[in-house]
Amino acid sequence: MKYTRLTKEQLEELHPEFIKFLASQSITGDEWAKIKQEQPQVAEDEIDVFSDLIWEGVLNKAEYLQNASAKQLFLFKLEEAQMRLIAVKVSHPDMDLTSEKGMQWLQEHVKDDAVELFTASKPYGEDRNLDIFNLIQQGATINNGSLFEGFSKFLGR
Secondary structure (H helix, E strand, O other): OOOOOOOHHHHHHOHHHHHHHHHHOOOOHHHHHHHHHHOHHHHHHHHHHHHHHHHHHHHHHOOEEEEEOOOEEEEEEEOOOEEEEEEEEEOOOOOOOOOHHHHHHHHHOOOOOOEEEEEEEEEOOOOHHHHHHHHHHOOOEEOOOHHHHHHHHHOOO
């Protein structure tokens, strides 16, 4: 397995897609029930393959990631050959970037001395999607990129 297995809730939500996945392998509902009963490891392996397929699709479509903590914000743009980063560090003691109030404060005080902005870029390793997946495992979430693009304009990039 390349990524992680989808959770039970995710699998339930993707039930129609899983049925299509099994059908693409000529496995009927009755056959699936029999496999689960008589060959549980084969069933587990099929779920793992399906999970990896779903992850590949999600990671192929991902364009932006965001990872926020109380004092730091990491914004990623996932380009074809590299990822670009805009990092925001806030030293104001009362601001929490994970809150709506903290984000509003940041927008209003982006030029304050309490706010530091950094940029970087990094080419992907051997596997773009695995690099992205590892960021997600570290707490990043896929998003629409509005914050990245806003900061990018502010920085004149």
